[in-house]
Amino acid sequence: MMRENAAMGADLSYLYSLGKTDLRLGYSFNHEYHNTNNPLFRLDRVMGADSSRYDVLPSTTLALDEAIDTKNSYRSIDYADEHVAYLVFYHSWPSFRGDLSVHLPVAFSKKWLHYDRGNHQDVNRSRVFFNPKMTFEWGRKWRWSLGATMSSTMPDLVSMADYEDDADPLHIRRGNRTLKDLHHYDVTWSTRHGGTLQSLFHVQWGFHQTDHAVAWSLTFDEANGVSTVQPVSVNGNWHTDASVGYSRALDKASRWSIDNQLTAGYNHNIDMATVASSSSSIRSVVSNWQAGDNVKLTWRxxxxxxxxxxxxxxxFYIHGERSDFSDIHAGNYSLGLNAFVSLPCHFQLSTDMTMYARRGYQQSEMNTTDWVWNAELTRSFVKGHLVAKLQGFDFLRQLSNTSYAVNAQGRTETWHNSIPRYAMLSLSWRFNVNPKKKNAE
Known part of the structure; x- marks a missing residue:
């Protein structure tokens, strides 16, 4: 596959200031260009040929060059132009440290796609989007913040092309010209307060919604075992989250401190899923509830x-409305100890040991308990410029390359090609450039 990408842009604005109020009127332009060429070959058309062998005759090599898969080879050239006229309003209230910023952009967007895949087709779409954004902050001892944004984007035009990809004959992909524009809505609110003994209290909440999210629908033909997937637009995806945090020193000398963070959230997830009793995907509605706490006690x-x-x-509590969905009541918890010690001869040792546990999952391989012990020994030389570091990871050999997780629609399994347990020695040189101080006039 060969790709060429280019982009350019420009911005012009005028700022008018009226004391505590600023008005900015502007215009911006962005252009993007993408050229993708992906030739595929049918080596089965030249029986017994292998172009990587040194003893292949020139005539066989030429035959391989002509064995192109014209149906699934493609070339796409797409352009995107966006003209944005915007007005930015800013006002400050010094009496209670208030700041209001309102961004009002109107975007004129147009995309073109020239797509060659067996035949030539042109796909284009033009839209006018209004993407406002507002932030408001105020307060002294208690600092409050409120924000709201709305943004819209077009779907990928390649996904809207009328094509059928059967390079993998058992897994066919198709485009969908009926995909709709995506719309995103976000609202955030937070407050924080700093008190004595280095105490800090904060609360935040957010709401996020996406209309016409892109999901992939699957149809399975039981007669020949062929799966066909196609992008579709779905509605109903939204989630909300909240957190409360508190940290403070426990004594006047600040040797002891505590930090506690509470979190909660709900995710209403809509996707397309295949069930055992159906040969095609159906609308899958899954509700996800989450609640957690993270606490840390430090002595310094x-x-x-x-x-x-x-x-x-x-x-986690995960509930699905599909008939084949089994609700999940599960939890993850951890407990650990971290230490940092300055040793003689300018050595520094840091180590941590943490127990990670998972319980309540329906698959036994997901209910695990792992003890992870790491350590790091460092020493600096040449006035701190040269740093030698010896790291050891997973001394107890508890980690695995295979990890299990629960996403918004159920369970996923991931395999990593990595080395969980290792030791590494590294040397690094620090370059510090300090500007010369100028004498005050």
Whole structure:
């Protein structure tokens, strides 16, 4: 596959200031160009030929060059132009440290796609989008913040091309010209307060919604075992989340400190899924509830020593409206200890040991308990410019290349090609450039 990409843009604006109020009127232009060429070949058309062998005759090599899969080879050239006229309003209230910013852009967007795949077809779409954004912050001891945004985008034009890809004869992909524009809505609110003994309290909440999200619908032909997938637009995806955090020193000398973070969220997820009793995808509605807490207690008598005990837990309740969906009541929790010690001869040692546990999942392989112990020894030389570091990871050999997780629609399994347990020695040189101080006149 060969790709060429190019982009250019320009922005012109005028700022008019009226004391505590600023008005900015502007215009911006963005252009993008993408050229993709993906030739595919049918080597089965030249029996017994292998172009990587050194003893292949020239005539066979030429035959391989002509064995192109014309149906699935493609070339796409797409352009995107966006003209944006915008007005930005800003006003400040010094009496209560208030700041209001309102961004009002109107975007004139147009996309073209020239698509060659067996035949030539042109796909284009023009839209006018209004993407406003507002942020408002105020308060002194208690700092409040409120934000709201709305944005719209077009779907990928290649997904809207009228094509059928059967390079994998058992897995066919098709485009869909009826895909709709995507619309995103976001609202956030937060407050924070700083008090004595380095205390900090904060609360935040957010709501996010996406209209016409792109999902992939599948149809399975039981007669020949062929699966056909196609993008479709779905509605009803939204989620909300909230968190409460509190941290403070426990004594006047700030040797002891505690940090606690509470989280909660709900995700209403709409996707396309295939069930055992149907040969085609159906609309899948899954509700996800989450609640968790993360607490950390730290003791730091001086700059050379630090010890912390931390624990965390998350509970998940996942409910699906499909007949074949089994509800999930599961939880993850961890408990660990971190330490930092300054050793003689300018050595520094940091280590952590944490137990990660998962319980309540229906598959036994997902209910795991892993003890992970890591350590790091560092030493600096040449006035701190040269740093030598020896790292050891997963001393107890508890980690695996295969990990299991639960996404918004159920379970996923991921395999990583990695080395979970290792030791590594590294050397690094620090370059510090400090500008010369100018004498004040």
């Amino acid at each position: 008598p001086n700059d050379g020593y630090e010890l912390s005990l931390h624990g965390a837990g998350n509970y």
